[in-house]
């Protein structure tokens with residue numbers, strides 16, 4: 107089959123000493139300390155074979171993630187920007203939906219022909235974190251498309267326990283192609299769901315919600331806040347195209363934070379109350395935290411989903427005066443995230459198709475990666491659909 111293979115040189119930074127485990131496994135815990143001079147090629151690789159508890163999947167759609175972009179991009183010294191675990195070479199791509207084409211002998215719930223969305227956090231299921239319902243914190247975590255073969259490929263194999271059926275969604279949309287494109291959006295939306303509703307404990311209907319950063323994670327947060335009954339959703343985003351998509355997905359108002367002071371406009375639009383839930387999906391904490399700390403409603407919660415290695419200044423006193431809280435979250439596994447998003451989609455309570463702003467054919471995945479470095483699109487989708495829904499904004 108054909109696939110996108112991601113390689114780089116193992117060349118630890120002079121300031122970084124790899125751990126014995128990293129050396130024996132070849133898996134860097136933080137790719138940005140070790141992997142240098144990345145290359146991406148579209149090439150022929152052997153077809154995967156499913157194990158007894160696995161299925162073989164024909165990939166139908168795979169979204170381009172900011173993490174993929176961070177593997178493609180490097181700093182001045184040539185190191186990849188991505189800070190997660192990576193073992194190379196690997197077939198990349200992890201936000202996918204696919205059709206089951208073969209099932210292992212121990213597979214119980216899936217059949218040939220089922221459409222599925224796949225989780226990318228491959229937790230072990232055995233360690234204490236996994237058995238304490240924290241699969242995203244599994245110390246043995248493998249990540250599809252980073253340390254295990256991913257979905258920028260014609261075929262991928264996956265354990266049954268990481269897959270969720272999309273058959274009902276295909277029925278609702280009347281199209282298997284559309285169901286797979288929407289299915290490939292579930293992974294980033296589930297990161298927002300996990301942060302807002304699992305880590306931060308959720309929100310009441312009638313809440314005021316502020317979302318910083320309207321890339322796919324922020325857009326997912328906006329759509330979920332709307333579905334969960336937010337009284338008002340206020341977005342902040344520097345990109346004009348993304349602001350437009352944020353409005354489409356349910357934000358009541360979206361501002362460029364460089365032009366409009368976020369805390370002032372949040373106070374104004376909430377009658378002075380502030381935001382009950384704040385989502386930081388910009389990964390720009392040094393810039394967003396000063397405004398966020400002035401925007402908490404009494405009892406407000408902030409969930410930090412963006413990533414940055416920089417220390418951000420926060421006046422913790424505000425957590426006392428407003429009885430506010432800050433939590434973080436990573437990943438999308440467990441907590442019912444995938445199945446509950448699928449229920450919302452299947453029942454017409456969540457409409458996120460507008461998040462897809464550009465499409466590429468699988469053989470043009472490298473072009474899609476290059477395009478993603480612009481950071482103007484909301485979600486770029488690599489689609490195996492025979493007919494592209496909108497040829498106008500599609501490439502190759």
Ligand SMILES: [Zn+2]
Pocket residue numbers: 171172173200201293294
């Ligand atoms: Zn992703």
Ligand SMILES: [Zn+2]
Pocket residue numbers: 229230231232233234235236237244245246247
């Ligand atoms: Zn585990």
